[in-house]
Amino acid sequence: PLADPDPGYTSYAELVGVVDEVVAAHPDIAAKSVIGQSHEGRDLVAVKISDNVGVDEDQPEVLFVHAQHAREHLTVEMAVHLMRLLTDGYGSDPRVTDLVDGREIWILPNVNPDGSEYDMAGSTWRDWRKNRQPNEGSAALGTDLNRNWAYEWGCCGGSSGSPSSITYRGPAPESAPEVRVVADFVRGRVVGGEQQITTAIDFHTYSELILWPFGHTYDDVTDGMSQAEYDTHEALGEHMAEANGYTPQQSSDLYVTDGSINDWLWGDQRIVNFTYEMYPRSAADGGFYPPSSVIERETARNEEAVLRLLDYADCPYRIIGEEA
Ligand SMILES: CC(C)C[C@H](NS(N)(=O)=O)C(=O)O
Numbered sequence: 461p462l463a464d465p466d467p468g469y470t471s472y473a474e475l476v477g478v479v480d481e482v483v484a485a486h487p488d489i490a491a492k493s494v495i496g497q498s499h500e501g502r503d504l505v506a507v508k509i510s511d512n513v514g515v516d517e518d519q520p521e522v523l524f525v526h527a528q529h530a531r532e533h534l535t536v537e538m539a540v541h542l543m544r545l546l547t548d549g550y551g552s553d554p555r556v557t558d559l560v561d562g563r564e565i566w567i568l569p570n571v572n573p574d575g576s577e578y579d580m581a582g583s584t585w586r587d588w589r590k591n592r593q594p595n596e597g598s599a600a601l602g603t604d605l606n607r608n609w610a611y612e613w614g615c616c617g618g619s620s621g622s623p624s625s626i627t628y629r630g631p632a633p634e635s636a637p638e639v640r641v642v643a644d645f646v647r648g649r650v651v652g653g654e655q656q657i658t659t660a661i662d663f664h665t666y667s668e669l670i671l672w673p674f675g676h677t678y679d680d681v682t683d684g685m686s687q688a689e690y691d692t693h694e695a696l697g698e699h700m701a702e703a704n705g706y707t708p709q710q711s712s713d714l715y716v717t718d719g720s721i722n723d724w725l726w727g728d729q730r731i732v733n734f735t736y737e738m739y740p741r742s743a744a745d746g747g748f749y750p751p752s753s754v755i756e757r758e759t760a761r762n763e764e765a766v767l768r769l770l771d772y773a774d775c776p777y778r779i780i781g782e783e784a
């Protein structure tokens with residue numbers, strides 16, 4: 461068999477198999493689309509879960525993004541868990557059924573397949589983070605997808621201009637094909653001038669945190685973030701953290717980042733969104749590479765938190781008692 465540091469983690473080929481299996485088992489509520497390709501040509505997949513799945517209904521949409529960072533493999537397992545939760549539970553779990561009926565849910569189970577595959581191709585993990593795109597004029601490979609988004613790109617010392625850095629922002633916003641594809645997908649969800657996606661989670665590991673924008677500034681309130689909008693993010697973040705025991709905080713309280721997805725989803729598309737840093741809390745508990753024996757426990761841990769986001773997807777501002 462091919463080398464594999466921990467066979468309990470889902471490879472790209474296995475992930476495509478899971479997607480096809482879920483869609484085949486639940487054709488009325490699950491559909492697979494290919495929204496583009498990675499640098500090396502792997503399909504970037506979107507799984508839509510909703511009743512009347514083939515129809516774009518006028519329902520709030522929710523986006524889940526997984527594996528921007530290659531070594532954060534538990535996030536792919538989170539996507540697998542969510543696909544199964546939202547399809548196997550349909551028709552039996554009343555809350556899941558209502559949410560799948562009333563929302564259109566998009567799961568992007570691996571937006572950096574080249575990096576993920578590279579990281580797990582040897583007999584030991586390679587500690588890879590970025591994509592696998594070459595950089596002109598450098599021997600160093602890769603752009604950090606979570607520094608390549610176009611909102612306040614490179615503004616604030618929250619990324620690097622050096623191709624060899626693990627936080628290399630790329631030569632320009634959306635220069636990474638994977639970012640361009642996902643950004644185009646999100647822009648494509650603007651229907652009749654209105655962004656249909658209301659809420660989102662971008663899954664990462666590790667540290668057990670729920671983070672909300674902005675990352676580019678320490679300020680709570682600033683251009684593009686009113687007090688009510690900040691309070692909405694904070695209240696929803698805290699509501700979800702009560703369910704999974706993660707620590708809720710503004711993204712920049714961890715450290716300043718620029719060009720991150722969470723700033724773009726909110727700043728450019730006004731999507732109320734969160735970054736989850738999953739298990740473990742510290743390097744002592746496995747860091748980026750906890751044993752695959754924790755997958756079931758640490759993905760199931762987020763079920764209630766994710767369902768709470770789906771609850772509020774029709775109007776996130778309801779959590780602070782406002783309309784919008
Ligand atoms: C979302 C930000 C604030 C944290 C994230 N940490 S990670 N997942 O790369 O370790 C990152 O640096 O992109």
Ligand SMILES: [Zn+2]
Nearest residue numbers: 529532664665
């Ligand atoms: Zn990450």
